[in-house]
Amino acid sequence: MTEFRRLRVALLGAGAVGSQVADLLRRHGDELADRAGAALDLVGIAVRNPDAPREADLPRELFTTDSEQLIVGADIVIELMGGIEPARRDILLALSSGADVVTANKALLATHGPEIFDAADQVGASVYYEAAAAGAIPIIRPLRDSLAGDRVQRIMGIVNGTTNYILDRMDTEGSEFADVLADAQRLGYAEADPTADVEGYDAAQKAAILASLAFHTAVPLEAVHREGISRIDTQTMDAARHAGYVIKLLAVCERLIDAESDSPTGEAISVRVYPALIPREHPLASVHGANNAVFVQAEAAGNLMFYGAGAGGVQTASAVLGDVVSAARRHIAGGVGVGESTRANLPVVPIGRVTTRYQITLEVSDEPGVLATVAGILSEGRVSIATVEQTLVTDDESRPAVARIVIGTHTAREQDLSDTVDRLAASGVVGRVVSVLRVEGT
Amino acid sequence: MTEFRRLRVALLGAGAVGSQVADLLRRHGDELADRAGAALDLVGIAVRNPDAPREADLPRELFTTDSEQLIVGADIVIELMGGIEPARRDILLALSSGADVVTANKALLATHGPEIFDAADQVGASVYYEAAAAGAIPIIRPLRDSLAGDRVQRIMGIVNGTTNYILDRMDTEGSEFADVLADAQRLGYAEADPTADVEGYDAAQKAAILASLAFHTAVPLEAVHREGISRIDTQTMDAARHAGYVIKLLAVCERLIDAESDSPTGEAISVRVYPALIPREHPLASVHGANNAVFVQAEAAGNLMFYGAGAGGVQTASAVLGDVVSAARRHIAGGVGVGESTRANLPVVPIGRVTTRYQITLEVSDEPGVLATVAGILSEGRVSIATVEQTLVTDDESRPAVARIVIGTHTAREQDLSDTVDRLAASGVVGRVVSVLRVEGT
DSSP, X not given: OOOOEEEEEEEEXXXXXXXXXXXXXXXXXXXXXXXXXXXXXXXXXXXXXXXXXXSSOOOGGGXXXXXXXXXXXXXXXXXXXXXXXXXXXXXXXXXHTTOEEEEOOHHHHHHXXXXXXXXXXXXXXXXXXXGGSSTTSXXXXXXXXXXXXXXXXXXXEEOOHHHHHHHHHHHHHOOOHHHHHHHHHXXXXXXXXXXXXXXXXXXXXXXXXXXXXXXXXXXXXXXXXXXXXXXXXXXXXXXXXXXXXXXXXXXXXXXXXXXXXXXXXXXXXEEEEEEEEEETTSXXXXXXXXXXXXXXXXXXXXXXXXXXXXXXXXXXXXXHHHHHHHHHHHHHHXXXXXXXXXXXXXXXXXXXXXXXXXXXXXXXXXXXXXXXXXXXXXXXXXXXXXXXXXXXXXXXXXXXXXXXXXXXXXXXXXHHHHHHHHHHHTSSSEEEEEEEEEEOOO | OOOOEEEEEEEEOOSHHHHHHHHHHHHTHHHHHHHHTEXXXXXXXXXXXXXXXXXXXXXXXXXXXXXXXXXXXXXXXXXXXXXXXXXXXXXXXXXXXXXXXXXXXXXXXXXXXXXXXXXXXXXXXXXXOGGXXXXXXXXXXXXXXXXXXXXXXXXXXXXXXHHHHHHHHHHHHOOOHHHHHHHHHHHXXXXXXXXXXXXXXXXXXXXXXXXXXXXXXOOOGXXXXXXXXXXXXXXXXXXXXXXXXXXXXXXXXXXXXXXXXXXXXXXXXXXEEEEEEEETTSGGGGXXXXXXXXXXXXXXXXXXXXXXXXXXXXXXXXXXXXXXXXXXXXXXXXXXXXXXXXXTOOOBOOGGGOEEEEEEEEEEEOOTTHHXXXXXXXXXXXXXXXXXXXXXXXXXXXXXXEEEEEEEEOSEEHHHHHHHHHHHHTSSSEEEEXXXXXXXXX
């Protein structure tokens, strides 16, 4: 057997992913050494409580509460604690001690990415984070390296498994959001506090990371427009199905021309997370259950799609271990780490200046002239109508008749659309704005 | 503007891909410099005839016939000539002069990969080849890096656009192979001599490259079992459709346990290219036209799929330029190149020891006892029947009645299957073996 140089690997955190990483590192150690060209010695696992039960059978003597001592002696530090602190402090300590860092911490990268990448640059170390976006799906290296010679125009990603699981069941079973969520919590697909997933915070963090890579621009999390799926009801789902669409929570990262931007070329980007209608025949429409997929449009490469499991302990562990092998190879090869590419520094436009297509569903009183009034308000608001469908909702003699109007628009500016919807709501002829959804992927 | 270190980039070949690479390098030079952290100066293009017409508008003074002089002064050499010689000689010269090499040359890598990777190792240079398999689809880095900590079990790829275009049109239009091929040639989807595509040689080269990466084993092209699609007729297509399948030319790379292998664990691999039946609901079934897709099953990551354009000058140029940026970043970072990982060194089993499921279509005389005889021969040959469908083909009083039997088998060993089919053909009750196809993706 080849005699390899030995590298000291420190693990911070032993939850679902951490336990799997430790287990795989130990079980496949020889194989990983062959691939890395270096033996990967797991020298310790820093946790808050060394005696807590773990998902994998790991020797008690590996566990320590002294993360600092563990980090300072390591060549590669794997951070799988999640959250901002102490993850941030530990990663900065690891980098300043000359270790390469592997992390799956999307919350930290989306909020403190530049600080961490700068720290890595200063010492010539590398930060790997394939597991921080779209779980096991290799998307970081394709964006960072494979597409580095191309111009990404647009990314549309289903990057949160929990919300895709919920929306998929609502779509296929016709169930209500609250019922599916409760079931998802029971089955372990959703957390007890589902806010991070359901309200799009998790997807927004991943969108910030993907957009930063795709557009070579540090995208702060605050610049990501975010809406969740808790307002989506069965009525909206049914209407979408009827119109040939499916509703998905999408992370959209887009390169656009924005006249009001101060970039020299007028180029800017938009990064946004919201539930959107996509046509049934779009490849993203057939992403079911808790799976993830990222659809990329690039100037030269054309349309690409990456598909796989978005979460799960062992799936995410695969991405983490791929990074560990990469870090080990770099350690052996020598040289400094390759820093993040953010020199394009494109402005992120506010959501009001973004243009998309919309589907607006209104309840109106079924009286002569109502559609003309609605159409007039849209036209004044610079929102051009592509399709209209009006149906009678109530036909109960005792109450005034109510009609439902579903309007599909051409591309409109978000601010114009939103002002127009306000005017519709205040117009007197509109009883209720049932839903306003963006249409993507057409 | 940042002052960058300047890197000298030499291009060998200016065909469809080379012209696009040169054009994009020149047009997007500033942007690429920002990303690479180095200015990429295209210092020359070596071609046989500097005055030949090109797809892009490139200055005459860039062209030279003296590839040797161009190579020796370069930091990065892009080889896009194709073929074995002089590509091999030029790449070895580039590496020995200390340049990093970017190539899309699958024929060369599949036949002389180890020689080239060894040469790179010896001088600490790197060879990048994202464009050598599945065109613009980023598949090399995912296999080489992202999945380096996982165990790939199986790859099923549609890696040849021409054959997928032909099979897709045969499937959707019911056209004959020869007609669609002629049309594909007219439209530029197939070469004047279509052998490399249609007979699976191109797919076999890509399969060798993908299997080498996935299984950390140098897979020689001779070890790849190869069959083409020219035998597929409309009758076979129709039968496949009727049974819920579609026929695709698949590159299958599989990890298996082989009792006769001399590897310590009994682990071995199989690499094969052939037209196979896949279920209509499999993700690969919906890959249409000249697109490519690679489906990867890994122990920890689960199922992944990568989808995109398989060929085309500008699409392939995207992959080449991503490699150029990576090479430039490595040049700037310093350190030696990371060599190929081939230490697993698994044996490649001959096709006879591979097991799959099969669909056998026979024409038999419609007489009592024929099915019993056929079933008996299969049973003796250790081929277990999963499904049988018998239909009457001719019902013409003047001739003996002919029936068609379609047999779906359970998993069987290729050698057993092939011997059994020989015995069926010689049995006297079988008039004709219409087709024998493997079934994958079930």
